[in-house]
Amino acid sequence: xxxxxxxxxxxxxxxxxxxxxxEAGAKARHIEVIGGGTKRAIGAMDPVDLVxxxxxxxxIVDYAPDELVLTAQPGVRLSDVEKLVAARGQMLAxxxxxxxxxxxxxxxxxxxxxxxxxxxxxxxxxxGAARDHFLGFEAVSGRGEVFKAxxxxxxxxxxxxxxxxxxxxxxxLAILTEVTIKVLPAPRxxxxxxxxxxxxxxxxxxxxxxxxxxFEVSGAAHLPGFAAHARxxxxxxATTALRLEGFEASVAARAEALAxxxxxxxxxxxxxxxLSREFWGQIREVEAFAGxxxxxxxxxxxxxTGWRGPHGLPGDALYDWAGGLAWLLTDEPAAKVRAVTxxxxxxxxxxxxxxxxxPREGALGALQDRVKAAFDPLGVLNPGRMxxxx
Amino acid sequence: xxxPAPDAALIARKGEIVRAxxxxxxxxxxxxxxxxxxxxxxxxxxxxxxxxIAVVLPETTxxxxxxxxxxxxxxxxxxxxxxGTSLSGxxxxxxxxxxxxxxxxxxxxxxxxxxxxxxxxxxxxxLGVTAAVEAQGFYYAPDPSSQIxxxxxxxxxxxxxxxHCLKYGLTTNNLLGCELVLMNGEVVRLGGKxxxxxxxxxxxxxxxxxxxxxxxxxxxxxxxxKPEIAKALxxxxxxxxxxxxxxxxxxxxxxxxxxxxxxxxxxxxxxEAFVGAGYPVDAAALLIxxxxxxxxxxxxxxxxxxxLAAERGANFVKTSxxxxxxxxxxxxxxxxxxxxxRIAPDYFCMDGTIPRGRLPQVLTRITELSVEYGLGVANVxxxxxxxxxxxxxxxxxxxxxxxxxxxxxxxxxxxCVAVGxxxxxxxxxxxxxxxxxxxxxxxxDLACQQRVKCAFDPGLLLNPGKVFxxxxxxxxxxxxxxxxGKLAFPELPRF
Numbered sequence: 012x013x014x015x016x017x018x019x020x021x022x023x024x025x026x027x028x029x030x031x032x033x034e035a036g037a038k039a040r041h042i043e044v045i046g047g048g049t050k051r052a053i054g055a056m057d058p059v060d061l062v063x064x065x066x067x068x069x070x071i072v073d074y075a076p077d078e079l080v081l082t083a084q085p086g087v088r089l090s091d092v093e094k095l096v097a098a099r100g101q102m103l104a105x106x107x108x109x110x111x112x113x114x115x116x117x118x119x120x121x122x123x124x125x126x127x128x129x130x131x132x133x134x135x136x137x138x139g140a141a142r143d144h145f146l147g148f149e150a151v152s153g154r155g156e157v158f159k160a161x162x163x164x165x166x167x168x169x170x171x172x173x174x175x176x177x178x179x180x181x182x183x184l185a186i187l188t189e190v191t192i193k194v195l196p197a198p199r200x201x202x203x204x205x206x207x208x209x210x211x212x213x214x215x216x217x218x219x220x221x222x223x224x225x226f227e228v229s230g231a232a233h234l235p236g237f238a239a240h241a242r243x244x245x246x247x248x249a250t251t252a253l254r255l256e257g258f259e260a261s262v263a264a265r266a267e268a269l270a271x272x273x274x275x276x277x278x279x280x281x282x283x284x285x286l287s288r289e290f291w292g293q294i295r296e297v298e299a300f301a302g303x304x305x306x307x308x309x310x311x312x313x314x315x316t317g318w319r320g321p322h323g324l325p326g327d328a329l330y331d332w333a334g335g336l337a338w339l340l341t342d343e344p345a346a347k348v349r350a351v352t353x354x355x356x357x358x359x360x361x362x363x364x365x366x367x368x369x370p371r372e373g374a375l376g377a378l379q380d381r382v383k384a385a386f387d388p389l390g391v392l393n394p395g396r397m398x399x400x401x
Numbered sequence: 402x403x404x405p406a407p408d409a410a411l412i413a414r415k416g417e418i419v420r421a422x423x424x425x426x427x428x429x430x431x432x433x434x435x436x437x438x439x440x441x442x443x444x445x446x447x448x449x450x451x452x453x454i455a456v457v458l459p460e461t462t463x464x465x466x467x468x469x470x471x472x473x474x475x476x477x478x479x480x481x482x483x484x485g486t487s488l489s490g491x492x493x494x495x496x497x498x499x500x501x502x503x504x505x506x507x508x509x510x511x512x513x514x515x516x517x518x519x520x521x522x523x524x525x526x527x528l529g530v531t532a533a534v535e536a537q538g539f540y541y542a543p544d545p546s547s548q549i550x551x552x553x554x555x556x557x558x559x560x561x562x563x564x565h566c567l568k569y570g571l572t573t574n575n576l577l578g579c580e581l582v583l584m585n586g587e588v589v590r591l592g593g594k595x596x597x598x599x600x601x602x603x604x605x606x607x608x609x610x611x612x613x614x615x616x617x618x619x620x621x622x623x624x625x626x627k628p629e630i631a632k633a634l635x636x637x638x639x640x641x642x643x644x645x646x647x648x649x650x651x652x653x654x655x656x657x658x659x660x661x662x663x664x665x666x667x668x669x670x671x672x673e674a675f676v677g678a679g680y681p682v683d684a685a686a687l688l689i690x691x692x693x694x695x696x697x698x699x700x701x702x703x704x705x706x707x708x709l710a711a712e713r714g715a716n717f718v719k720t721s722x723x724x725x726x727x728x729x730x731x732x733x734x735x736x737x738x739x740x741x742x743r744i745a746p747d748y749f750c751m752d753g754t755i756p757r758g759r760l761p762q763v764l765t766r767i768t769e770l771s772v773e774y775g776l777g778v779a780n781v782x783x784x785x786x787x788x789x790x791x792x793x794x795x796x797x798x799x800x801x802x803x804x805x806x807x808x809x810x811x812x813x814x815x816x817c818v819a820v821g822x823x824x825x826x827x828x829x830x831x832x833x834x835x836x837x838x839x840x841x842x843x844x845x846d847l848a849c850q851q852r853v854k855c856a857f858d859p860g861l862l863l864n865p866g867k868v869f870x871x872x873x874x875x876x877x878x879x880x881x882x883x884x885x886g887k888l889a890f891p892e893l894p895r896f
Contacts, residue, residue: 077649078756078787100655129597140597142605143574158849159842162823164754165567166786168560168609169824169834169841170868171850172573175605179598196655219515223539225629225695261698268695313594315515335596358599369599374587379600381856386849397600 025188033155044182046124057395085123085187102197106132129179132295133230142178150185153387184386198256203282211318230254231333238299306364312357370399407496432456444492453494470586483555489831523554542569560609562827567785580619614857631693637684637717644686660691661785668779675740678733681717745794753817754826788826
């Protein structure tokens with residue numbers, strides 16, 4: 012782990028980033044790469060010699076609302092980007108979460124950080140993940156080379172899609188110095204339909220009905236009783252929530268049709284636009300689990316059978332992504348959590364209490380290692396952050 | 402366009418190579434007779450032809466693995482092939498290589514409605530996926546115009562788009578997983594029925610890698626419930642500028658149409674003469690706007706779009722009143738290429754993407770170039786996402802016209818990059834735009850990409866000569882070559 016005395020370097024130009032990485036490579040030094048530093052606790056970092064933050068690479072380079080494209084330096088604060096595009100009636104459709112309260116970290120997440128970690132919120136099920144909105148970038152590889160990929164237009168197949176590789180690489184391949192993302196019109200209004208008292212299995216069924224009809228559901232979450240007690244729901248029992256967004260007439264018509272499709276699931280209540288917004292903000296931030304000291308897991312599973320993960324792992328769970336994302340607080344050993352999740356066709360990320368990633372194994376693990384080496388053969392960047400542990 | 406110099410020693414080993422392949426794939430699975438190889442000599446980019454050493458048509462992942470392992474051990478190059486509809490030469494054979502065809506991988510393995518996905522073999526056609534799920538009210542969203550023939554494996558390799566990709570995304574946004582065989586024969590599974598990936602997103606990396614990183618032997622795609630209704634509008638404008646401005650207004654109003662196409666006057670006239678779709682032949686530009694979703698939403702948005710168009714001076718406005726009429730509106734657009742093929746003996750198709758706001762400037766410059774070169778041009782345009790398809794008209798039988806058309810095309814693609822756009826929006830680099838990669842990427846950029854290639858295929862045996870400019874740079878720029886109106890697969894709608 013990092014010695015707290017280690018200085019954080021905050022380069023202000025891509026050239027400074029290049030010089031820092033090139034020097035580190037030449038002197039066999041290791042760098043921890045951070046944006047706002049809010050997710051530093053995730054991943055099993057090896058000791059490093061210096062920390063590089065992109066915080067002062069914080070310029071909006073170009074925002075063209077009509078082109079649905081925004082180019083910025085990676086250290087720009089996520090909240091600033093969201094404010095900028097909201098003023099033009101647009102949004103980052105992947106609804107990036109902060110997780111600062113959830114994991115008890117300080118600071119402001121950056122745009123580069125959410126892309127590098129591929130963080131997506133409840134709208135993932137409809138709009139796609141961060142990686143689906145990442146159009147192009149410039150970066151400094153672990154070799155200390157400045158390179159670019161992709162473009163600044165929404166449709167492009169020129170060359171390998173290295174954006175997908177950077178998204179979710181947690182700063183282990185390159186330090187982003189400029190990113191271009193797709194932005195989309197924000198919905199005019201939203202509502203949330205709620206079902207009550209459903210056990211997890213029935214909730215999964217109800218969410219599948221909602222997702223499989225022409226209702227354009229943009230959020231589907233299930234909170235067992237303990238998680239539903241909080242504001243704004245203050246519900247007495249388990250609550251299953253389905254969000255509809257868009258133009259007013261469309262939302263009203265879909266809400267009516269969806270309620271009819273879910274007749275067999277008991278009482279249905281609706282949240283108005285403001286409460287709905289507040290509620291999904293809490294789901295995005297997993298507020299029900301904030302401050303709990305137990306190991307915290309994020310299980311990605313096939314949606315229809317997502318509940319089986321937590322049911323095989325004693326603890327507390329809640330569900331997003333129509334059941335495809337299970338948040339789990341459990342004291343079960345990490346190896347067991349990973350084994351159960353993999354056995355169900357999913358994968359697990361630990362945010363607290365165990366190494367974040369599982370071991371890299373077999374032919375796929377070796378391929379991942381070769382991809383890492385292609386960009387960072389000396390292992391300069393974020394050593395250990397994505398290294399697996401059983 | 403030059404391919405890497407063939408290795409005569411490998412070609413001389415044809416007998417041994419064919420015997421080895423036959424040991425792995427017995428029966429009819431190996432084609433080596435000259436007559437049998439003819440159908441595999443070219444893909445959708447029919448200007449280029451090459452006879453391979455042999456074609457092997459395996460039926461199982463184990464066979465694919467064994468073929469690749471044997472070829473790697475013996476230094477034999479491999480070109481993967483789906484239906485062979487690539488417009489950029491992605492499946493162009495090599496004289497000293499074998500073609501690995503996935504046509505026998507043609508089964509839908511599983512449809513999982515509860516998880517909204519289908520597991521299919523790569524040789525299943527794009528439309529075949531929708532056909533397998535439409536009875537239950539589902540469909541597979543990416544819809545390249547060649548969808549009746551092109552395969553899912555090919556779509557993964559090319560990251561294929563379609564008319565609806567502005568709203569529903571490209572192939573990469575609609576995949577959940579795949580099984581991939583590496584050149585060394587190792588089989589890896591990327592993704593699955595769960596969202597996102599553990600570790601690096603190799604599924605995203607492989608998608609659109611044009612057959613250079615591995616051979617896909619199984620694909621898990623996301624399926625979607627069909628929209629309740631779809632309506633199309635035809636909007637005719639007196640100027641290109643007013644049509645382009647309307648596209649900007651629609652997006653600015655928060656509307657993302659399912660399809661948003663533009664045609665210029667020469668394209669409108671050619672299509673109308675060919676199909677009779679009811680297009681306004683005097684309009685400088687025509688927009689086709691498709692809106693889908695719940696009935697209430699469509700009704701509201703149709704009204705909204707009509708108002709925006711009127712404010713920009715649209716003098717022709719028509720909304721489809723039935724599903725049949727909606728399809729007629731699209732028929733003209735989808736027939737634009739064969740329609741243009743009727744008015745000129747030959748044409749080249751370009752595939753750049755530009756920032757949409759630069760469209761009037763780019764079209765003006767293309768018109769000037771058209772005068773300078775003395776060659777006609779018709780423009781069709783995926784206006785929503787800025788993907789431009791200029792069709793350069795020429796006659797290869799008139800001395801000098803081919804060269805002129807090539808130079809014209811080169812100028813257009815350079816123009817696309819110069820205004821902040823890219824070389825290819827959906828057709829891929831392949832061999833066609835390979836030598837233009839330097840217009841967009843410097844040597845370091847290309848080196849980073851090539852190192853990725855090396856992580857997957859260190860011997861550079863899988864589809865070499867594609868994507869990366871390995872030999873002399875060449876003046877031939879991105880295009881689809883059509884001679885005498887004969888596009889490969891003339892029966893398929895294109896673009």
